[in-house]
Amino acid sequence: MSTDDAHRPPQRHAGPAHSAPYPVSRLAPSFSLTDLASEIEQADQMVSNRVNAQLEVIAEQVKALQAQARAILEQAHADQRLHHARCAFRRIPGKVYHLYEQADGELVFSMLSPDDWRGQPPHRFVGSYRLGVDMRWAPADTRSDDGNHGRDLITRLLAAGSDDHSGGKAP
Numbered sequence: 001m002s003t004d005d006a007h008r009p010p011q012r013h014a015g016p017a018h019s020a021p022y023p024v025s026r027l028a029p030s031f032s033l034t035d036l037a038s039e040i041e042q043a044d045q046m047v048s049n050r051v052n053a054q055l056e057v058i059a060e061q062v063k064a065l066q067a068q069a070r071a072i073l074e075q076a077h078a079d080q081r082l083h084h085a086r087c088a089f090r091r092i093p094g095k096v097y098h099l100y101e102q103a104d105g106e107l108v109f110s111m112l113s114p115d116d117w118r119g120q121p122p123h124r125f126v127g128s129y130r131l132g133v134d135m136r137w138a139p140a141d142t143r144s145d146d147g148n149h150g151r152d153l154i155t156r157l158l159a160a161g162s163d164d165h166s167g168g169k170a171p
Contacts, residue, residue, distance in 0.1 A: 079136055081107070082107075093132060093133045095131060096128055097109045
């Protein structure tokens, strides 16, 4: 190929107007421009529907993540509030502490429950809380297993999944 050929524009079809510049079989079905336009319109509609469905799934996931973020922030705020409560002793993870509110609105932790005060605590009783190893506070009536609950759940699910594959027989 010479350098002149590289700068030359591509050649146009020089044949008669009714002939094609590429081989065409006479056995191929004929098509019209309206058929082609209809196919393109259908394809565009299908692509649009698929994209919309995928975007709706993402929007639902974003809403779920926002709700999860709100819950995490609320839990963090509650934990901070409890960590800022006055306390005259060293807090030990795993122990239950009882929260009271003084007349001036200040929160105070105590090791004594309302029962220890014979039902007459000196301040308004707010609730009993267990301090977790991860420094999260949980109501004392719920047991968080010090952060192992998630791992225990995963272990049980995996064990259940392996039992299903063993023919339904437990080990």
